Amino acid sequence: MDTTPENSSLTSSATGQxxxxxxxxxxxxxxxxxxxxxxxxxxxxxxxxxxxxxxPAGQVTALIGDNGAGKSTLIKTISGIWAxxxxxxxxxxxxxxxxxxxxxxxxxxxxxxxxxxxxxNLDVVQNMYLGRESTRAGLLDEITMELATTQTLKDLAVTSxxxxxxxxxxxxxxxxxAVAVARAVMRESKLVILDEPTAALGVTQTAQVLELIRxxxxxxxxxxxxxxxxxxxxxxxxxIAVMYLGTLVHHGPIANYDRNSAVEMITTGKSDRxxxxxxxxx
Amino acid sequence: xxxxxxxxxxSDDAPPLSQLRRLAAFATSQQAILFLVLVAVMCFFDxxxxxxxxxxxxxxxxxxxxxxxxxxxxEMYVITSGGIDLSVGSTIAFSGVIGxxxxxxxxxxxxxxxxxxxxxxxxCAGVGALxxxxxxxxxxxxxxxxxxxxLVTLSMGEGLALVFSKGGTVGYDPGAAVWSATGFWVxxxxxxxxxxxxxxxGIVLHFTRYGRYNFAIGSNxxxxxxxxINVNLHVASVYVLSGVLAGLNGMIWYFQSSGGAPQNxxxxxxEAIAAVVIGGVSLTGGVGxxxxxxxxxxxxxxxxxxxxxxxxxxxxxxxxxxxxxxxxAVLQSLGSGARKRT
Numbered sequence: 001m002d003t004t005p006e007n008s009s010l011t012s013s014a015t016g017q018x019x020x021x022x023x024x025x026x027x028x029x030x031x032x033x034x035x036x037x038x039x040x041x042x043x044x045x046x047x048x049x050x051x052x053x054x055x056p057a058g059q060v061t062a063l064i065g066d067n068g069a070g071k072s073t074l075i076k077t078i079s080g081i082w083a084x085x086x087x088x089x090x091x092x093x094x095x096x097x098x099x100x101x102x103x104x105x106x107x108x109x110x111x112x113x114x115x116x117x118x119x120x121n122l123d124v125v126q127n128m129y130l131g132r133e134s135t136r137a138g139l140l141d142e143i144t145m146e147l148a149t150t151q152t153l154k155d156l157a158v159t160s161x162x163x164x165x166x167x168x169x170x171x172x173x174x175x176x177x178a179v180a181v182a183r184a185v186m187r188e189s190k191l192v193i194l195d196e197p198t199a200a201l202g203v204t205q206t207a208q209v210l211e212l213i214r215x216x217x218x219x220x221x222x223x224x225x226x227x228x229x230x231x232x233x234x235x236x237x238x239x240i241a242v243m244y245l246g247t248l249v250h251h252g253p254i255a256n257y258d259r260n261s262a263v264e265m266i267t268t269g270k271s272d273r274x275x276x277x278x279x280x281x282x
Numbered sequence: 283x284x285x286x287x288x289x290x291x292x293s294d295d296a297p298p299l300s301q302l303r304r305l306a307a308f309a310t311s312q313q314a315i316l317f318l319v320l321v322a323v324m325c326f327f328d329x330x331x332x333x334x335x336x337x338x339x340x341x342x343x344x345x346x347x348x349x350x351x352x353x354x355x356x357e358m359y360v361i362t363s364g365g366i367d368l369s370v371g372s373t374i375a376f377s378g379v380i381g382x383x384x385x386x387x388x389x390x391x392x393x394x395x396x397x398x399x400x401x402x403x404x405x406c407a408g409v410g411a412l413x414x415x416x417x418x419x420x421x422x423x424x425x426x427x428x429x430x431x432x433l434v435t436l437s438m439g440e441g442l443a444l445v446f447s448k449g450g451t452v453g454y455d456p457g458a459a460v461w462s463a464t465g466f467w468v469x470x471x472x473x474x475x476x477x478x479x480x481x482x483x484g485i486v487l488h489f490t491r492y493g494r495y496n497f498a499i500g501s502n503x504x505x506x507x508x509x510x511i512n513v514n515l516h517v518a519s520v521y522v523l524s525g526v527l528a529g530l531n532g533m534i535w536y537f538q539s540s541g542g543a544p545q546n547x548x549x550x551x552x553e554a555i556a557a558v559v560i561g562g563v564s565l566t567g568g569v570g571x572x573x574x575x576x577x578x579x580x581x582x583x584x585x586x587x588x589x590x591x592x593x594x595x596x597x598x599x600x601x602x603x604x605x606x607x608x609x610x611a612v613l614q615s616l617g618s619g620a621r622k623r624t
Contacts, residue, residue, distance in 0.1 A: 079508075081508075100510075101508050101509070102510040105510050111508065113504075113508065117502070117504060117509070118502070118505055119497070119498045119501035119502045119506070119568065120501055120502065120568070121497060121500070121564075121568035121569050122494075122497060122498060122501055122568075126494065126497075126498075130494075130498055130505070130506070130509040130511070131506075131510040131511050132509075133491050133494060135490075135491060138490060139485075139490060140489055140490060140494065
């Protein structure tokens with residue numbers, strides 16, 4: 001996919017009458033989700049300040065930043081856990097309001113939370129279909145759901161889950177991550193948000209999850225990956241967005257960054273190594 | 283979707299299958315153990331007194347089972363959704379008293395017996411729904427923990443039942459008792475109605491979305507909300523359902539005691555919780571089989587009636603119940619221990 005920096009017509013139309021963002025802002029013409037001037041306050045605390053971000057389809061965008069930089073607040077805003085205090089979200093060029101997780105899920109946004117948001121006492125099938133169970137004559141259609149679950153796991157080459165009737169609480173961290181991602185895929189999501197998917201995993205399981213992320217983007221799904229682990233980021237991401245103290249300080253193709261500049265931006269919010277023309281700054 | 287070939291590492295992270303099998307066997311065996319316990323207890327009483335399995339005593343067992351099961355079903359719904367409802371016992375008293383006034387009023391105005399019983403039933407269910415609604419508002423709007431919220435309505439129901447009844451039985455109605463004893467074979471019509479309601483509740487809990495959401499919310503309310511389930515609405519509906527079931531149970535007590543008495547059902551919330559615990563339902567929410575509470579209530583009913591039947595002082599009843607709760611709780615903690623080891 002073409003990621004050459006350019007000021008697309010979408011950006012100018014999307015920003016509308018709001019303040020023109022920094023001259024260096026670039027946006028892919030095929031932006032699936034665009035955030036403009038998103039601000040979120042909790043009382044006196046401003047957790048997000050004027051965030052602009054474009055997420056293109058079929059690419060992995062890594063959102064990085066230190067603890068408390070606002071990464072989790074940002075993804076919870078995108079996925080409808082809470083509404084932004086101000087600012088606009090554009091989905092495929094259209095302005096949208098996302099007030100509840102259901103709104104986000106209707107658009108095609110699926111979020112895999114750090115704490116996974118799986119029900120430990122339910123089995124794999126029950127978790128995969130939670131909130132959108134198939135029914136027949138008002139009763140749950142377990143057979144259809146079980147077959148579709150098995151097929152989805154197979155499509156994603158997830159072979160480590162032995163039985164789809166296993167309780168999720170009995171799965172390992174990697175398997176749980178796979179179930180959570182598979183659930184997002186089965187809902188035909190267009191954007192999958194992954195919050196620290198490898199944080200609690202060992203080496204083998206991390207490799208499996210990264211492979212799963214590549215599989216997702218090869219299927220044309222946009223992935224927003226939140227991670228502390230720069231190894232993961234540089235191994236799967238196509239683009240990087242850096243947050244610092246509630247502000248999105250830089251974003252652009254991964255080729256513009258290296259580990260040192262990324263670390264510098266995470267810790268200080270700026271870097272001399274990244275040409276300012278290639279990255280947005282507030 | 284095309285299958286993407288990826289090297290999948292040997293699943294060293296998967297628990298060994300044999301362990302899983304053992305776990306599955308254990309989970310299914312809790313029901314099996316309960317069933318064996320039930321059979322053993324019945325055999326014991328039959329051995330003590332050969333008339334125990336006689337038709338009339340068996341009919342009594344079914345009547346007593348029907349008197350106890352509805353609030354246990356209510357408690358099952360609430361507890362699997364991650365809450366607790368302490369108000370079901372006092373709702374039996376409160377709804378019975380109010381229902382009795384309604385029926386007394388109708389009969390004084392020459393309403394037919396059947397008509398006034400029907401309206402009385404609706405009144406009882408309505409009072410229960412109201413108590414449930416108060417619970418629901420305290421929990422979902424005032425954000426009280428279920429224990430405290432339902433403690434409020436427990437006291438409220440107990441107090442209001444006394445206030446309205448002035449301490450005595452309201453609407454003495456021996457006709458109701460006579461009607462409630464009619465039926466066929468070992469079943470009374472009343473117990474048939476109760477068993478049908480129970481069966482429907484079981485089907486809803488295990489085979490519909492509503493029941494699935496109940497377990498999901500009890501397991502992880504955040505995940506349920508993230509999956510698009512309206513958690514507050516569901517929780518509210520569960521407490522209203524619990525109230526309605528308790529109200530209907532109040533009507534059953536009206537039949538049994540020939541009127542609405544303020545002491546009917548007082549303290550029975552603990553017996554319902556005991557039956558649910560014995561049935562293998564986790565008090566932390568999200569876990570339980572409906573068949574478990576059927577067995578739990580059946581065991582408690584048989585023990586209760588059996589002790590009376592073999593002339594053991596009823597004061598021993600609570601001690602025996604305590605032993606069963608301890609047994610069930612130990613089984614459960616061993617079960618969750620096994621789950622953690624995998």
